[in-house]
Amino acid sequence: ATVATRANLEAELAPVVDADVAAAIEQLRATDTAASRGTGEQLAAWRTAVVDRLHAHAAHGGPLTAADVAGTAVALGDIRVRDTYLWDLAQDGVDRPAAIRVLTQVTRTTPLSAVAPAATVLALQHYQGGDGARANIALDRALTSDPDYSLAGLARAALSGGLPPAAWTQVMGQLTRDQCLHGIDHAAPAATAAPLSPAPHVTPAQGIAL
Helix, strand or coil: CCCCCHHHHHHHCCCCCCHHHHHHHHHHHHHCCHHHHCCHHHHHHHHHHHHHHHHHHHHHCCCCCHHHHHHHHHHCCCHHHHHHHHHHHCCCCCCHHHHHHHHHHHHHHCCHHHCHHHHHHHHHHHHHCCCHHHHHHHHHHHHHHCCCCHHHHHHHHHHHCCCCCHHHHHHHHCCCHHHHHHCCCCCCCCCCCCCCCCCCCEECCCEECC
C-alpha cells in the first residue's frame, strides 16, 4: 500500500481560488445578518433548516455549487448551527465520508478569511474517524485563518495531548441536540464513560469545549 506523505495530505486540502465563492460569501455577509435571521423560534427554525441543508449536500453526492459552498461556510460561522451539525455527525450511523467530502470542498474553496469554522468541523470529522494527520492539516488551515478560533485551538490541544477520538464522543454525549441548537444553559448530565484526562467538558451557552 502507498504511504501518504505529509505533502500528499496537504495537497488534498490545498486552497483553490474560486472567485464565485468569494463573491457569494461577500453577498451573504451583507444580506444574511443576525437581524435577517430573526429571534427565538424564527431563529431556531432558520438554524434547523440550515443544518438540514448541510446534510442534504452530503446526501446529494455531487460537488457543491459556489452558492452552496458560500452558504455552508457562512452558516458554520453560527455557533449553534456548527454545534448542532457536529452533534448530528457524532451519532451512530452517520455517513462521515460524505460529510468529509463536502467539508473538504468547502475548506479548499472558501477564502482564508472565512474558512475557520468549516476547516474546524472538517478536522473534527477526521479526528473522530481516527485520522489525526488529516485533522491536524485541517486545523492548520483553521488556525491560519483565525488563530483565536477557540474550537480549533481546543481540538489542536486534544490532538497534541493524545486524547483518543472517544473524548469527542464523550463531549457530544454530554449534550442534547436541543442544547446545541438553542444554547440552553442546563447543567450537562454526568458522562457515562470513565473520565478522561484532561476531562472533556461542555458549555452549552458558549459552544462546545474540550
